[in-house]
Amino acid sequence: MQVFPRKLEGYLREWGGRSVRKPLVIRGARQTGKTTTVLKFAEDYPQYIHLNLDRYEDLRLFYNERPLHEVVDEVFFLRGVRKERKTLIFIDEIQRSDRAINLLRYLYEEYPEYHIVAAGSLLEQSVDVRRAFPVGRVTYAYMHPVSFEEFLLALGETQAVEAFQQVPVPDYAHEKLLELFHRYTLVGGMPEAVRTYAESGDLIRVRQVYHDLITSYADDIEKYPISESKKAIARHVFSTMLFHPMQRLTFNGYGGSSYGSTQVKESFETLQKAMLCTVEYPLTSTGLPLQRNKRKKPRLHLLDTGLCAYAMGVQEELISIRDLRDARKGLFAEHIVGQELRSSSPTELVGYLYWVREKKQSSAEVDYLVLVDGQIIPVEVKAGAVGRLRSLMQFLDMSDERCGVRLYAGAHSVNTITTMKKKSSLLLNIPYYHAAKLPQYVRTLCPST
Incomplete structure (x- = not known):
């Protein structure tokens, strides 16, 4: 093995x-x-x-x-x-x-x-x-799922690892790393799946691994120290949540069930204890301390993007696309970026911080917030023109921060942008395969003062 x-x-x-x-x-x-x-x-x-x-x-x-x-x-x-x-x-x-x-x-x-x-x-x-x-x-x-860097090591892609470890990545390595990151997204980060793919290159065998993993996780629910009725709810929540990564949750009647809000919320807490998912409430303020607002709907993150890709049957779709934002309205790109951000530290369980502003005329949601040396860095996983980054610009306008990050399929670049309130800020455009290196980019290009 x-x-x-x-x-x-x-x-x-x-x-x-x-x-x-x-x-x-x-x-x-x-x-x-x-x-x-x-x-x-x-x-x-x-x-x-x-x-x-x-x-x-x-x-x-x-x-x-x-x-x-x-x-x-x-x-x-x-x-x-x-x-x-x-x-x-x-x-x-x-x-x-x-x-x-x-x-x-x-x-x-x-x-x-x-x-x-x-x-x-x-x-x-x-x-x-x-x-x-x-x-x-x-x-x-x-212990987190396998990160992109670990995936490269498993595949024996030593030159790709050397390029990945540089900030920024050399231009000549960009397309290769992008292709490998797409492969990583569809294979996922469960060690047995990565090992199977590294040894065989066979996605059919990888699918069997995920089938067995999901069955095993479902069987584990029978071992949880909860009542039989709560096990039934947990089984329903588990089988449903695999199809809805990055969804803002409504607990009541989740997945078309008759279960109440308290029952479903307790089941999510049970599955979160098993570290199969994370239910994260948003931030609504733009400064320190970072406090989640539990009056807002939380967002669902799953243990591993590969589990979702298998459950949703989109592995073939992920093979052929040029930009992960094109798959299922970008949810796979957003989810795998969060997975990379979390896997960057073996000594702490990094939360999936994000920001929302829910007003009738100006709603906004920033995909992630990353704390770097006291700076709160807004991060959007976006394709296309800078002008589409309205949520990120709203955050910058409402905060004291002057640096934002866009993670996308393109190569590294830096822009000076002007927000709606005419605030001049720095935008770091970083390939989404380099999400784990985001703090290094910020410290180099936008250091705290």
Whole structure:
């Protein structure tokens, strides 16, 4: 099985090199590559211990209330490894044992010489992470779907990676990266789908992967710690939401159902805990602090664009287009850009910030807001002439900001624009495949003062 590099590996190595390190808890949706990445990282150590609490023989180690040193002694004895050597201990499927979760605190205090990593496929569903894990005694990291840069690495496109890492991208590399980004959008970012495509180039096999993934996620709902009636609602919401990425949500009667607003909202919260979706409320102000307005309709983001493309049956459509904005009124371009922005950081769960102004005569919606060194940067995913960026210009007019970004299929360029209120601002035109590099563009071309 091909194992390709993931961004989280770099963070794991930085964490492992610290003189003082807390146990690391890796969070993320199921099937995003948490276990594979940690086991690859574990090979850097002279020895490691992998405890999978889905296996009875590992789970039983945490059954009894006994001193921590007895647990540690037994683990090392059963694995046949010496306690004196540098050791990584990986506790997988940790949500299966409250005792194991509680012991993380004492491992940190009593055995600081060991490097402890924990993860779980249904961790967010099984426990309240903020309450279950000892406050101030663990560090969190996040595993996202495969980013575009990781996709290039998986395909062995080393020259494309080198070009991608430059800001701005060299002109000669633009068309190649654009074509590869379209391929990435239709393949998606689920590791098994990327691996299958990298090994075979066969989209039919990729479709089978997504069929199996969606079936697996639906089956997971049966394992959620909720009532049978709530499981039925969650199944309906899950099967419906795959067809409506980027939709502003009305909870009541969602998907043509008879379910009420509270029932549907709770189901979305359940699926969000599993990190299968994110329900984001908009901002209506233009300054700091960034506060979401929960009186407005929220917007739906899904775990991965590839899941949507498969469910909606548009993979062939995505193959042939020149501009992602031409597919389904631009929703795939907008969604994949958000996915790239979120995947840029393995140490935090970046929100999908966006801004709306809902007035009868002058409604506006800016696709994304990105915070860069205290600047609130409005971002529009748009094709065509600059004059179409009315929402972005409204935001600039109502804020103190003087820099906006357009993500599109064209090459990098910079324009000076004049807003409706005659405010002179800088517009950075960036290829949408370079969304993850947006902060570097802003820091170089429009630094904060």
